[in-house]
Amino acid sequence: MEIDPFIFRLSIFILSIFIGYYVVWSVTPSLHTPLMSVTNAISSVIIVGAIIAALAGSSNNIFDTSSIFGYLAIILAAVNIFGGFLVTQRMLQMYKKKKNNKK
Amino acid sequence: MISANLSAIFYLISGILFILALRGLSSPDTSRQGNYFGIIGMVIAIVVTFLSIGNFSTSIIYVFLLLIVGGAVGSFIAFRIPMTAMPELVAGFHSLVGLAAVFVAIAAFLNPSAFNLGSIGDIKLASLIEMSIGAAVGAITFSGSIIAFLKLRGIMSGAPITFVGQHYLNLILGITIFILIFYLCKFQSESFFWTVIAISFLVGVLLIIPIGGADMPVVISMLNSYSGWAAAGIGFTLENTALIITGALVGSSGAILSYIMCKAMNRSFISVILGGFGADNSSSDTKDKKDQKPVKSGNAEDAAFLMKNASSVIIVPGYGMAVAQAQHALREMVDKLKKNDIKVTYAIHPVAGRMPGHMNVLLAEANVPYDEVFELEDINNDFANSDVAFVIGANDVTNPVAKTDPKSPIFGMPVLDVEKCKSVLFVKRSLSPGYAGIDNELFYRDNTLMLFADAKKMTEDIVKNLD
Numbered sequence: 059m060e061i062d063p064f065i066f067r068l069s070i071f072i073l074s075i076f077i078g079y080y081v082v083w084s085v086t087p088s089l090h091t092p093l094m095s096v097t098n099a100i101s102s103v104i105i106v107g108a109i110i111a112a113l114a115g116s117s118n119n120i121f122d123t124s125s126i127f128g129y130l131a132i133i134l135a136a137v138n139i140f141g142g143f144l145v146t147q148r149m150l151q152m153y154k155k156k157k158n159n160k161k
Numbered sequence: 162m163i164s165a166n167l168s169a170i171f172y173l174i175s176g177i178l179f180i181l182a183l184r185g186l187s188s189p190d191t192s193r194q195g196n197y198f199g200i201i202g203m204v205i206a207i208v209v210t211f212l213s214i215g216n217f218s219t220s221i222i223y224v225f226l227l228l229i230v231g232g233a234v235g236s237f238i239a240f241r242i243p244m245t246a247m248p249e250l251v252a253g254f255h256s257l258v259g260l261a262a263v264f265v266a267i268a269a270f271l272n273p274s275a276f277n278l279g280s281i282g283d284i285k286l287a288s289l290i291e292m293s294i295g296a297a298v299g300a301i302t303f304s305g306s307i308i309a310f311l312k313l314r315g316i317m318s319g320a321p322i323t324f325v326g327q328h329y330l331n332l333i334l335g336i337t338i339f340i341l342i343f344y345l346c347k348f349q350s351e352s353f354f355w356t357v358i359a360i361s362f363l364v365g366v367l368l369i370i371p372i373g374g375a376d377m378p379v380v381i382s383m384l385n386s387y388s389g390w391a392a393a394g395i396g397f398t399l400e401n402t403a404l405i406i407t408g409a410l411v412g413s414s415g416a417i418l419s420y421i422m423c424k425a426m427n428r429s430f431i432s433v434i435l436g437g438f439g440a441d442n443s444s445s446d447t448k449d450k451k452d453q454k455p456v457k458s459g460n461a462e463d464a465a466f467l468m469k470n471a472s473s474v475i476i477v478p479g480y481g482m483a484v485a486q487a488q489h490a491l492r493e494m495v496d497k498l499k500k501n502d503i504k505v506t507y508a509i510h511p512v513a514g515r516m517p518g519h520m521n522v523l524l525a526e527a528n529v530p531y532d533e534v535f536e537l538e539d540i541n542n543d544f545a546n547s548d549v550a551f552v553i554g555a556n557d558v559t560n561p562v563a564k565t566d567p568k569s570p571i572f573g574m575p576v577l578d579v580e581k582c583k584s585v586l587f588v589k590r591s592l593s594p595g596y597a598g599i600d601n602e603l604f605y606r607d608n609t610l611m612l613f614a615d616a617k618k619m620t621e622d623i624v625k626n627l628d
Contacts, residue, residue, distance in 0.1 A: 063400070064287055064397075067396075067397060067400065067402070067405055070402060070405050070406060071393060071396075071397075071405050071406075071408075071409050072409075074176070074180075074405065074406045074408075074409030074410060075409045075412065075413050077180055077409075077410065078180075078183070078409055078410040078411075078412070078413035078414055079413050079417065081180060081183045081184050081410070082183060082410075082413060082414040082417045082418075083417060084184070084187045085183065085186045085187055086186070086187060086188060086189070087421075087509075087511065087517070087518060087521075087536050088189070088509075088518060088521035088525075088531055088534060088536070089186045089189065089192060089518060089521070090418060090421075090516075090517035090518030090521075091247055091251075091516060091517060091518035091519060091521065091522045092186060092192065092196075092518070092522075093183070093186050093414065093418070093517075093518070094251050094381065094382070094385055094415075094418070094516065094517065094518075095247075095250075095251055095254070096182055096183070096186070096195075096196060096199055097183070097385060097389065097410070097411040097414050097415070098251060098254045098255060098258060098385065098388070098411075099199060099203070100179045100182060100199055100202070100203065100407050100410070100411065101258050101388050101389055101392045101407055101408065101411045102203075102257075102258055102261065103175070103179075103202075103203060103206050103392070103403050103404055103407050104258065104261050104262055104265055104392050104395055104404060105206075105207060105210075105261070106172075106206055106207070106210045106399065106401055106403065106404060107265035107268070107269070107276075107395055107398075107399045107401070107404070108261065108264065108265050108268070109207070109210045109211065109214075109224060110210065110214065110275060110276060110399070111265060111268035111269065111272065111275060111276075112220060112223070112224050112227075112268075113214050113218065113220055113221060113224060114268075114272055114275030114276075120218055120219055120220035120223070122272070123271055124267075124268045124271040124272035124275070125220065125268070125272075127264040127265070127267045127268040127271070128264070128265070128268045129223060129224070129227055130264050131260075131261040131264035131265050131268070132224060132227045132228060132231065133227050133230060133231040133234075134231070134257045134258075134260055134261040134264070135231070135257070135258075135261045136227065136228050136229075136230070136231025136232045136234075136235060137231045137232075137234050137235040137238070137254075137257055138235060138254050138257045138258055138261070139203055139231075139232070139235065140231070140232040140233075140234075140235030140236045140239065141234075141235030141236065141238045141239045141250075141254060142235070142239075142254060143196060143199060143200050143203070143239075144235070144236055144239035144240065145238075145239040145242065145247075145250065146196050146199075147193070147196050148239060148240070149244070149247075149522055149525070150189070150192045150193045150196060151193070152244075152522070152525040152526050152528075153189035153192070153525045153531045154525070154528065154530055154531065155189075155530055155531065155532055
């Protein structure tokens with residue numbers, strides 16, 4: 059009997075939780091705020107689903123209900139992607155060591 | 162158009178890049194590089210999605226247009242937002258992820274064939290379960306984050322809102338969601354799907370309103386975690402590895418942060434969720450005590466004198482510093498002290514502020530080098546050997562009662578041993594108790610000098626007196 063592909067996805071999911079667990083514990087506490095903003099940015103990879111939904115409408119009806127939800131999700135996710143990565147970048151630029159800091 | 166297998170490999174690569182993005186945050190030196198990995202991962206995922214669709218209708222114009230519009234709005238916010246508003250911003254962003262998850266789930270439900278999930282009225286069982294879980298968690302994340310945002314922004318009072326039977330109501334609503342999902346799978350009826358989403362929105366609101374202002378670090382971390390699980394749910398629906406990996410990463414990241422925050426308050430996750438902390442009890446008896454005990458108070462001149470004659474000073478910042486925007490004035494003060502060869506370090510409690518790492522970002526913004534900033538366990542022993550502790554905007558995290566009085570609501574919470582310093586300068590607007598509603602014993606100690614003023618103004622005055 060063949061293994062259901064769902065099981066493979068579940069395996070990836072479970073293993074990723076473990077990776078997440080170890081990687082996040084190694085994040086230094088002073089960077090916990092950037093951690094939140096960057097996780098926020100990467101979870102917006104949900105835009106992938108939004109793009110598929112938006113482009114799924116046939117050529118003569120590109121504004122069916124399903125596509126409209128796709129378009130809306132694209133805007134939300136795009137705000138998050140750009141906002142999340144840029145604000146993280148802005149924060150990380152501020153973390154400086156002592157020696158670079160003397161004027 | 163590229164094959165499904167090839168795009169799956171690219172999605173895997175972007176998932177790995179996201180792991181590296183988080184890995185980079187283990188030190189400030191590697192963090193910037195990590196952020197670039199994250200951006201590259203995102204670009205790969207988006208480009209591959211376009212390539213895998215292939216046959217473009219005119220709708221692609223709108224997709225690009227909306228990407229640019231959303232991107233412009235996001236960039237604008239990212240550049241304009243003041244660092245003190247980071248907690249609100251993160252809460253706001255969480256709500257967007259949640260809502261996007263809901264929308265994608267709806268789109269998949271209305272047009273399942275576009276995602277290879279079957280046809281309307283005959284969606285694959287597993288997909289249906291996955292998308293309803295994704296939609297439900299997404300909806301809870303959305304409305305919960307909106308409430309968190311309103312509380313953090315001060316539009317809504319930070320005080321817990323509780324009513325009789327609240328927890329039972331939440332429980333019943335939670336069970337209802339599961340029953341509805343079951344019937345949805347059985348009958349594939351659209352109305353069940355909409356009801357699940359509607360109830361989930363309600364649950365999100367009910368879940369966050371009983372939680373008080375200073376428990377916000379836990380709430381934000383928790384919502385961070387939820388947004389991850391919602392993304393993972395959608396990832397299963399779309400059979401997309403990048404989303405599954407990301408969802409798992411974000412979900413566990415938020416869960417760990419919630420755990421760290423709870424531990425730092427010595428409270429169980431459950432008790433935070435049940436909420437209502439600091440709303441009642443102890444406030445009445447603190448009022449009586451206040452009149453009895455003498456308090457030494459001083460002015461900027463006294464504070465400047467004390468610090469000038471010290472050889473080491475530890476700064477303890479808290480939420481009050483963020484509110485008063487005192488971080489830049491504080492940095493100025495520290496510069497002056499350093500010129501007099503006084504050793505200055507910063508001590509940060511894990512729950513200082515309104516989100517994990519809040520104080521660190523503010524100090525970094527004020528150009529404080531990160532190697533002068535220490536976490537609780539790294540610096541706590543140093544208080545005994547230091548001359549002055551300068552407490553600015555922190556309160557409960559310095560309260561010695563947590564170590565001495567088993568009856569106190571914060572007993573057992575790890576606190577900064579500020580009282581072991583030779584003298585303590587405590588900047589505060591009034592003697593009012595902190596968020597936990599308990600009096601800070603520190604105010605009445607012989608070695609404590611209270612500086613009653615706005616944090617920023619007091620710091621500026623001290624700077625003037627240091628010359």
